[in-house]
Amino acid sequence: MKPAVYFDEYGEEKVLQCLLCPLHCIIKPDQVGFCGVRKNVDGMLYSLNYGQLTSIAIDPIEKKPLYHLFPGEKILSVGSWGCNLRCNFCQNWEISKQRPKTVMRVMPQQLIQIALERESRGIAFTYNEPIVSFEFILDTSRAAAKEGIYSILVTNGVIDEEPMDLLSQSVRGMNIDLKGWNDEFYVKDIGTEKRVVLRSIETARKAGTHIELTTLIIPGKNDSPEEMREEAKWISGLSKDIPLHINRYFPNYKSTIPPTSPDSLIQLAEVAKEYLRYVYVGNIDLPGLSDTTCPYCGNLLVERRGMRSSVVGIDEKGRCNNCQKEIPIVF
């Protein structure tokens, strides 16, 4: 157990309020917050999952998905357990909704050592929600940076502003879930407010963190073209160059809604492309829709098949090799 960073007393003896995410759980002694990983032990809040990993693997960075950061790179990817949201369509519910029976205990320095041994330039915190492992990620990413190893997060972005700012300053990139534009869907089905996620996206961007966004399209929940138009418009207000991944949903956990149709994904991608330069369709093999083409001349820049990517149209200065326009992909 590791003492939590963000909490305060709550007015009654030994009762605490966690201040890491907007749920602001009030936690009595011997109880845990909604995420299951923050426990009040005798008036002190602890992180229960510090250094506890449920999975560790080498993945293509494209799998996060991150398409505009170090394309083709393989990255050490780790997950822990716990989550601060209540999505009934969770794609990783075995580790997000329940405490696993077994975990690997890996401290920050050991994880950095593993990354070095496996010749990975980075560590991705993914699979479950990394925010609920805040202290572990902060410690690891800061120590890793000293060894020249970058960190990335795949996150729901549901976190208070100050901790988000701290994380943003210590990680190289993030894929943030923007689960649609429907406020009611966010409140009823997800358990938070959309504005919190928008604030996190803005905070990460202000800190200079590379960001890409993912929207998992669930039929009947967040698949309206009008909502996608509003979402893409908002993103374009930050930058037209922010990549948006429009992903196919499959039923999982408690959700029985059928998978997203290819036609719906294609239509939503077309809408998003009215405002954004880099829109990708993922979790489905639709030829060409996960490739990067030059938004100025249409030249094929990066070809992707499954999780493999080949850079075919970008020169050594990071420009389209046909029209010479600069392409915002970090190598």
Ligand code: SF4
């Ligand atoms: S991090 Fe966990 S305990 Fe803290 S407010 Fe969020 S859900 Fe509650």
